[in-house]
Amino acid sequence: MLSVTDLIDANDLTREDVDTILEIARSFEEVNKRPIKKLPTLRGRTIINLFLEPSTRTRSSFEIAGKRLSADTINISGSSSAVAKGESLEDTVRTLGAMDSDMIIVRHKYAGAPAQIARVCDSVVVNAGDGKHQHPSQALLDIYTLVQKMGDLEGKRVAIVGDNSHSRVTGSLVPLLKLMGAQPVLIAPPGFMPARPDVLGAEASYDLDAEIPDLDVIYLLRVQMERMDGAAIPSVREYARFFGMDRTRQERMKEGAVILHPGPMNRGVEISSDVADSADNLVLHQVNAGVAVRMAIMYLLLGGDMSGTAA
């Protein structure tokens, strides 16, 4: 099936893994269009969504994906869990493991948590975002969306615009883009660049306007004004002026180029309202792809039964 037994870090995936995930996701996408969106594939499996950092879209996406495959999914969030009572992460996870859960899908505020969890329990671990480190399922659904839209990604120039230094999306998307033969370019003011973009294998630029005509994909990151360790930029106005996607910049885009966003969007900051609602913006395609891709990930890691997917 896949070369990995847990999905923690996009850097662990091979090209074959990505192609397999995309192929399986395609068949699940078809199922998601039926009136009865249900397959017995993971019936009887116990899947726990351990979300220790707030999330609506990722958590709902994983929950729906699990339920469509007939798994028993339960949600545990940080504030309502024993974590709020001071229980250590490892003890929380050991407790869940002791309930014979098959899979733990974890989102955590701190990098490295999924790796630490995988060490203390036998359940399959899926990283739904760990601090600023990785968010593999997001990157996979982004790749899926792009392949659906433009086919082969070989040679495509894909810019990731925004706070690349605090982004787990960047951490996962750059290696997967490279696996698919695309060229990632990080575009941001210096304070939003990672210390060593070259180590990630991406180009770096401070000038969005100069890059736009050559870009096939413009991937916008939400500017997290609340998460900044000491505000690397002076104001929203300044950021939007130099790095925001607006109508003027949209008109300079290459023919066939598209815009992606992991959501939620900050209208008026990294993306203007009119561009957000335009046909070039594939954000809703991404969300749709997200459920199918997450179904594929769960199926491939838990080795379910594929009967029922044939049309």
Place this chain on the structure above:
Amino acid sequence: MALLLKNARFVDPAVDLDRVCDMVIRDGSIVEIGEDLSIPKGEKLDLSGQVVIPGMVDLHVHLREPGQEYKEDIASGSRAAAKGGFTDVCCMPNTSPVADIGSVISFMKEKAEEANLVRVHPIGAITRELQGKELAEIGDMHEAGAVAFSDDGRGVQSGGMLRTAMDYVKQFGAPVISHCEDESIVGKGVVNEGVVSTRLGLSGWPSQGEEVQVERDIELGELTGCAVHIAHITTARAVDAVKRGKERGVAVTCEVTPHHLFLSEDDISTEYDTSYKMNPPLRTAEDAAALRDALIDGTIDAVATDHAPHARHEKAREFELAPFGIIGLETCLPLLITHLVEPGHMSLDRLVEVMCHNPRKIVGLDPVTLEPGSKADLTVFDPEGTTTVDEDLIESKSINTPFLGQQLEGRVTHTILEGYASLVDGSVVDR
């Protein structure tokens, strides 16, 4: 009580000694060094194949008492020191309450005397509660026995405050020991800023966060004439700053930890093992190589462990949340032997300088030499023995070390304070 040490190799560059022979100790002092010695009665130890050096001093340990005894206390820390071959240690003031007043210093000394295994020389705080705002009662602490002053755990953020402190400390002839960290630059940094912080998605702790204070503290040492000792130096550029300061005649010294000498940021993997998380963080492989060269060429004066015990449950946390630090007393000498002495990079003479003579000079302890009349403080080790880093080796209450499971060369066998052994054949004595 007389003690006769037979057939050991005695090494002490201070008295030009490197000779296999015998030593007689009586009433806590060395009385004779020579061939075929004997004593009418007393204890005899056959140390064939072993090396005897003057007692080692660790300038930088955290004994966690008062206040954090679940991590370590002065008794368990003393055991760890004896196990590691140390006769003297200097303990840092970031306890609870902080050692910013004479009574806490006295308390530490009393506890050490009760344990009776190692001499503890407390380091007092520079500022009240380590807050960096008001001078602590340095005179009071000096009277109680503090040998140096430091806000270790934190850097002093205000240059003006440090200048005032140095002007005050210098009247007591003691050094200021600097933990160099500009908090406004470092922020939430947890690993060296660069390759590894990028790969692991962790906040970076740039080298410059340390270097700007190293430069500043040397300048202020020059301005005030106060002796300044840079704690746990970690980068090539910081070492260069010390070198330039020394060339100018500034009274600056510095120490390096075994982990910064022998590990680098490349050792931190996607396992996010918190036993590689310390402050200052592990730097680049080039920095580590520069530190090794500087230790050998004399720019770095001493090795100090920065022994920092933390409970298991504290280190078993998420990397960003786990406390900084690792233990080091028990593994220090075997690490130096394995990586520097055994491969021939560092001589035993130089080992004695950086573990014994230089640390004593830095904090003004009485000198100890291998000659008749000197106090019999000795460290004995078997260079051909091996040390397995496991639970048996660790006397500390905490076991947070990245070297766990390793087999190191060299084994500390005996630690002797004024003729009395605190460690015999690798086992701590029950006193």
